Amino acid sequence: MHTPVLAALSSQAPSDDITVCGWVRTRRDAKAFSFLEINDGSCLRGIQVVVDAGTPGSESLLEMTTGASVEVQGKLVASQGKEQPWEIQAARISLVGPADDTYPLQKKGHSLEFLREIAHLRPRSNLFGAVFRVRSRMAYAVHQFFQDRGFLNVHTPMITSSDCEGAGEMFRVTTLTPGSGSKPEEDFFGKPAFLTVSGQLEAETLACALGKVYTFGPTFRAENSNTSRHAAEFWMIEPEQAFCDLAGNMDLAEAQLKHQVRDALERCAEDLAFFAKYVDKGLIERLKCVADRPFQRVSYTEAVALLEQSGETFEYPVKYGLNLQSGHERWLTEKYFQCPVIVYNYPKEIKPFYMRQNDDGLTVAAMDVLVPGIGEIIGGSQREERPDRLSAAMAHHGLSEADYWWYADLRKYGTVPHAGYGMGFERLLMFVTGVGNIRDVIPFARTPGHAEF
RNA sequence: UCCGGAGUAGCUCAGCGGCAGAGCGGGUGGCUGUUAACCAUUAGGUCGUAGGUUCGAUCCCUACCUCCGGAGCCA
Numbered sequence: 001m002h003t004p005v006l007a008a009l010s011s012q013a014p015s016d017d018i019t020v021c022g023w024v025r026t027r028r029d030a031k032a033f034s035f036l037e038i039n040d041g042s043c044l045r046g047i048q049v050v051v052d053a054g055t056p057g058s059e060s061l062l063e064m065t066t067g068a069s070v071e072v073q074g075k076l077v078a079s080q081g082k083e084q085p086w087e088i089q090a091a092r093i094s095l096v097g098p099a100d101d102t103y104p105l106q107k108k109g110h111s112l113e114f115l116r117e118i119a120h121l122r123p124r125s126n127l128f129g130a131v132f133r134v135r136s137r138m139a140y141a142v143h144q145f146f147q148d149r150g151f152l153n154v155h156t157p158m159i160t161s162s163d164c165e166g167a168g169e170m171f172r173v174t175t176l177t178p179g180s181g182s183k184p185e186e187d188f189f190g191k192p193a194f195l196t197v198s199g200q201l202e203a204e205t206l207a208c209a210l211g212k213v214y215t216f217g218p219t220f221r222a223e224n225s226n227t228s229r230h231a232a233e234f235w236m237i238e239p240e241q242a243f244c245d246l247a248g249n250m251d252l253a254e255a256q257l258k259h260q261v262r263d264a265l266e267r268c269a270e271d272l273a274f275f276a277k278y279v280d281k282g283l284i285e286r287l288k289c290v291a292d293r294p295f296q297r298v299s300y301t302e303a304v305a306l307l308e309q310s311g312e313t314f315e316y317p318v319k320y321g322l323n324l325q326s327g328h329e330r331w332l333t334e335k336y337f338q339c340p341v342i343v344y345n346y347p348k349e350i351k352p353f354y355m356r357q358n359d360d361g362l363t364v365a366a367m368d369v370l371v372p373g374i375g376e377i378i379g380g381s382q383r384e385e386r387p388d389r390l391s392a393a394m395a396h397h398g399l400s401e402a403d404y405w406w407y408a409d410l411r412k413y414g415t416v417p418h419a420g421y422g423m424g425f426e427r428l429l430m431f432v433t434g435v436g437n438i439r440d441v442i443p444f445a446r447t448p449g450h451a452e453f
Numbered sequence: 454u455c456c457g458g459a460g461u462a463g464c465u466c467a468g469c470g471g472c473a474g475a476g477c478g479g480g481u482g483g484c485u486g487u488u489a490a491c492c493a494u495u496a497g498g499u500c501g502u503a504g505g506u507u508c509g510a511u512c513c514c515u516a517c518c519u520c521c522g523g524a525g526c527c528a
Binding site: 081101106223228231315375428 | 465521523
């Protein structure tokens, strides 16, 4: 049995016998002894090991270079040094796997661009170790938040045959040979199939039976997007509640985002402190602000008015009836409100068919949550539950009702007001960590032209 | 996909129309309860690729490739 470095460093008392396993971050040699710093990923810090000359296994010391894996057994003792409370006085060390001088991770910092090229090794760096520990904790917090509130986790399909959900270009799934001239009827599913761009429509069916549900799974978009906040494969959280309106939906979104942030502040303090030091100086302050203060809520109409009165010159002009541009969203959340903002009630022309039409005849009950630094992190709506209105909207968007017969059935049999949203998990991580590129909060990013590893 | 920027040692970068540079990392030697240790020493290059201008191009021009930033699409 070996002890995680995290447990060793948080010890309350010395120990006569402890074993740690991990990877060497650095070695400093003196004449009569050496210092090894061992990291095992359990926490940001490594543990210092003191290896006296002649310690069993020390004949391999010269091979215990940065990147090598080792097992160390010895005593946990109070450190004489100032930088750490505990260190291990080695009784026996063994080289598990050497790393020669081509090991690409140095003791110095590396650029994020370089680390992306060695995505298989970058989890061994301080930054990516911290990112993936926070990622794990945030995934846990997602389930915790919804489970504690009586939401059921549902698994919607990753392969779908509806190709016009309006959420973006889709990846085709086929067993046919390209260029063979085969017909769609000969394909595996007997018709064209795609990777899902959203589990929403299916989640609605489960919400309209189980009440409160959420999905948390991978999502695929074949858009040729080359930005710091888009990936072709990403993880999305999609809650859906029956007997819920737009206001309830906004309340849930705000509560969830706050829960995620509070949990990170509480449970990932060391990693967050690292991000605050090296990635984003204002991180902790911003997160605390999000956790403590109510989100601002403005209608699309109000948002447009604010932007028109702002006196700012935007790359694209503000105009009622058009989508808010990134620059507009950033001004609202970063400059004007300086906190998360929920913009709701968008013009129906710029939103998908399933959003509930408001009584004004102009807008739908949509909402976007905008946060500083990222922009849109959540998008959602109350869904159109009235059969006639849904039919009209589908016709207006040029969709065939026959393709969505099951979706329409929800309105035919015991329809209820219901609402939900999608939260981009990687965007949440960008927000929580301050890391500026979506490629750096997922272990192996898939973007146009990139499916390495 | 569009606009802008950048490609020089393993990494981070400087440089310049005339012999290719630094710091870090690697090797070697030394030293020290050290802390991204320190001191000395050493190796390491198709200056993104292909053309062009020029007596001479890493430098100027063109195209292409790659990466970065911004935009669109969205989460």
